[in-house]
Amino acid sequence: MVSTAPSHGRSAGAMAAATGLTLFAAVMLFISGVLDVFRGIMAIAQDAVFLSTRNYVFRFDLTGWGWVHLVLGALAVAVSIGLFVAATWAKVLGVAIASLLIITNFLSIPYYPVWSLTLIALYGFIIWALCVSPRETVPR
Numbered sequence: 820m821v822s823t824a825p826s827h828g829r830s831a832g833a834m835a836a837a838t839g840l841t842l843f844a845a846v847m848l849f850i851s852g853v854l855d856v857f858r859g860i861m862a863i864a865q866d867a868v869f870l871s872t873r874n875y876v877f878r879f880d881l882t883g884w885g886w887v888h889l890v891l892g893a894l895a896v897a898v899s900i901g902l903f904v905a906a907t908w909a910k911v912l913g914v915a916i917a918s919l920l921i922i923t924n925f926l927s928i929p930y931y932p933v934w935s936l937t938l939i940a941l942y943g944f945i946i947w948a949l950c951v952s953p954r955e956t957v958p959r
Contacts, residue, residue, distance in 0.1 A: 841910070844948035845902035848913055851941050852895025855920060858934070859889025884927055891920050913949045917942040 862885025895916050901909030921942045924935040 838952070840948040841902065841952045844913065844945045844952075845899045845909075847941060847948075848895050848902065848917065848945050849899035851920075851938055851945070852892045852899060852916075854938070855888045855892030855895060857892075858931075859885045859887070859892055861885070862888065862930075881930065884923075884930070887923055888927075891916065891923060895920065910949050914946050917945045917949075921946075 862881045864885075894912075898909050898912045898916050902913060921939050924938045924942070928935045
């Protein structure tokens with residue numbers, strides 16, 4: 820029986836699934852990065868959009884948080900474009916940016932709890948998808 824598996828021992832189906840995961844992670848990183856950019860613009864433009872809670876352990880100015888979300892969201896969009904064009908640096912930076920955005924969203928839970936938890940789950944999936952697919956299966 821002749822094997823149709825690539826020379827590195829993975830089946831064609833496994834390679835297609837890994838490529839699909841990476842492509843899906845790139846799309847999700849792009850979308851969530853754009854949403855973080857908008858969230859940053861909202862916080863910079865008007866603090867009244869967010870719920871303000873007293874006596875929270877992490878006290879930050881919402882305008883400052885807005886700039887953090889804006890910059891990290893823009894970086895996420897840039898890294899996702901790198902994933903689309905098969906840049907080798909993009910997977911490592913994708914994991915790093917998604918990790919930073921998980922921390923940022925965790926610290927902003929008191930201001931926008933449901934949205935922060937949603938993005939934390941989404942960034943967790945992005946990290947997982949970028950870590951499980953082999954290095955050579957970046958979408959082309």
